[in-house]
Amino acid sequence: MFLFISGAEIFIILVIVVMLFGADKLPELARGLGKGMQQLKNATNEVKKEISDGAKKQGIDTDLTKDIQKDIKNIKNKVQDNIDDLTGPIKRNF
Template identity: 65%
Template sequence: MNTTFLFIGAPEIMVILLIVVMVFGADKIPEIARGLGKGIRQVKDATNEIKRDINESAKSQGLDTDFTKDIKKSISDVKDNIDDLTGPIKRNR
């Protein structure tokens, strides 16, 4: 089994980590990771706030925002039907 992340395999990730340690030093890695974590959290919070604002605005205008649930349910139904048709057939990647 080959583990890949964004088309990068495990050996490439190890080389990247080695270069990061050599450039920044082992003592700076936790500080960098903490900063990245805070940045990702801020982006996620901003995204959630924008979504909430859009939903509140749509509801105040009387727009139906539940149509995405209907789409997800339809997709799930189609997937279940396909799974029922294929039965025990396994797909190899």
């Protein structure tokens, strides 16, 4: 489900867009939207690279978040295993 919009609602939105802009303008609009999204993605990646490079120059550990994510994943797996052990005999097959 994309943003809580159903298929019928997407269809109605597409019909309204075609009525407003016309079928001949849609490829042009889509192309412009695609270029804008690509520019936004490039700018975001550039900012991330600048932040990462600046952190490395200052001697800040950039792998800290990766280590934290790995620890959280390990703890989550342990908790899930414990829950599975606890609820194993209780589970019902439907």
